[in-house]
Amino acid sequence: MINNSDTISQSFSEKKRKDLMASLAIDALGMATYLVPALGETADVIIAPIISILIYAVHRTTLGAIAGFLEELIPFTDIIPSATIIWFYRYYLKSDSTFNDFVEKYRKKNSIKIKSQN
Numbered sequence: 001m002i003n004n005s006d007t008i009s010q011s012f013s014e015k016k017r018k019d020l021m022a023s024l025a026i027d028a029l030g031m032a033t034y035l036v037p038a039l040g041e042t043a044d045v046i047i048a049p050i051i052s053i054l055i056y057a058v059h060r061t062t063l064g065a066i067a068g069f070l071e072e073l074i075p076f077t078d079i080i081p082s083a084t085i086i087w088f089y090r091y092y093l094k095s096d097s098t099f100n101d102f103v104e105k106y107r108k109k110n111s112i113k114i115k116s117q118n
Helices: 004-035 040-059 062-073 082-093 095-117
Strands: none
Touching: 004 040, 004 062, 004 082, 004 095, 040 062, 040 082, 062 082, 082 095
């Protein structure tokens, strides 16, 4: 039988992996404007708010969303993988805090599920 801490660790690992995949996709979208010649920096005006919203949706950080927005607007900075840097910051530099936040949300979410089943 799997205990609760194993379930939480597995769920956290899965979220970590999904967030990495989402971050890489966001960064790829930000760089994709350079695939069409002469579109590059002009398209960034349209892409910047989309990137910002996606970063916020994945990482729940206003500062990160603003950084992603500015990175898209500043010419020739699309090469910077903002979303992936934010992912690295959350899951490696602030790993304990990120894990503790996840556990708190996980327990709250699952206690609601248990109560609603009764």
